[in-house]
Amino acid sequence: IAGITQAPTSQILAAGRRMTLRCTQDMRHNAMYWYRQDLGLGLRLIHYSNTAGTTGKGEVPDGYSVSRANTDDFPLTLASAVPSQTSVYFCASTPTSGSTNEQFFGPGTRLTVL
Amino acid sequence: GQNIDQPTEMTATEGAIVQINCTYQTSGFNGLFWYQQHAGEAPTFLSYNVLDGLEEKGRFSSFLSRSKGYSYLLLKELQMKDSASYLCAVMDSNYQLIWGAGTKLIIKP
Numbered sequence: 001i002a003g004i005t006q007a008p009t010s011q012i013l014a015a016g017r018r019m020t021l022r023c024t025q026d027m028r029h030n031a032m033y034w035y036r037q038d039l040g041l042g043l044r045l046i047h048y049s050n051t052a053g054t055t056g057k058g059e060v061p062d063g064y065s066v067s068r069a070n071t072d073d074f075p076l077t078l079a080s081a082v083p084s085q086t087s088v089y090f091c092a093s094t095p096t097s098g099s100t101n102e103q104f105f106g107p108g109t110r111l112t113v114l
Numbered sequence: 115g116q117n118i119d120q121p122t123e124m125t126a127t128e129g130a131i132v133q134i135n136c137t138y139q140t141s142g143f144n145g146l147f148w149y150q151q152h153a154g155e156a157p158t159f160l161s162y163n164v165l166d167g168l169e170e171k172g173r174f175s176s177f178l179s180r181s182k183g184y185s186y187l188l189l190k191e192l193q194m195k196d197s198a199s200y201l202c203a204v205m206d207s208n209y210q211l212i213w214g215a216g217t218k219l220i221i222k223p
Binding site for chain 2: 099
């Protein structure tokens with residue numbers, strides 16, 4: 001693995017189903033982020049984690065949950081998907097929270113909820 | 115509230131120069147980032163400004179005026195591969211990035 005990987009690449013999901021988007025990085029970055037990107041809108045922060053074992057809510061956290069059991073993995077779970085969660089989801093990381101380092105992005109997951 | 119404004123779309127000619135503007139109003143300021151995003155791909159870092167002035171990096175330059183809440187990205191000697199969206203993002207007082215909606219740049223031969 002080099003950088004950040006996300007899985008799946010794309011997914012079509014029935015409303016009401018549970019779904020976990022996976023994110024793994026091998027850069028030993030402490031801080032990780034989940035964004036959604038919708039047409040005409042900027043990237044919006046869903047949840048973040050400053051270090052393993054801690055998580056925080058971003059701008060649009062409702063309907064999503066995250067966990068950070070270790071440094072490398074930061075999964076995002078939709079407990080009961082709704083059509084408004086149709087979006088492209090990006091995971092990102094940076095070496096340290098509270099710093100001005102650039103964020104590195106995974107390739108994204110395109111999710112469609114019907 | 116926090117707000118980042120940038121034009122939705124711009125068109126330029128191969129070999130020319132284009133300037134993409136970004137204005138912002140945020141709670142605190144810890145720097146401004148520009149990212150490039152090709153269609154269907156992830157954003158990639160281009161530049162970071164925290165002090166007023168111009169930062170040059172090859173064909174790309176980024177300018178910041180903190181007093182005016184204004185930045186621009188200048189792309190010189192445009193190439194077809196520069197066709198992409200350019201995202202402006204400001205790091206607020208909590209070190210979170212606030213993102214603009216992006217400017218889609220179309221390069222014509």
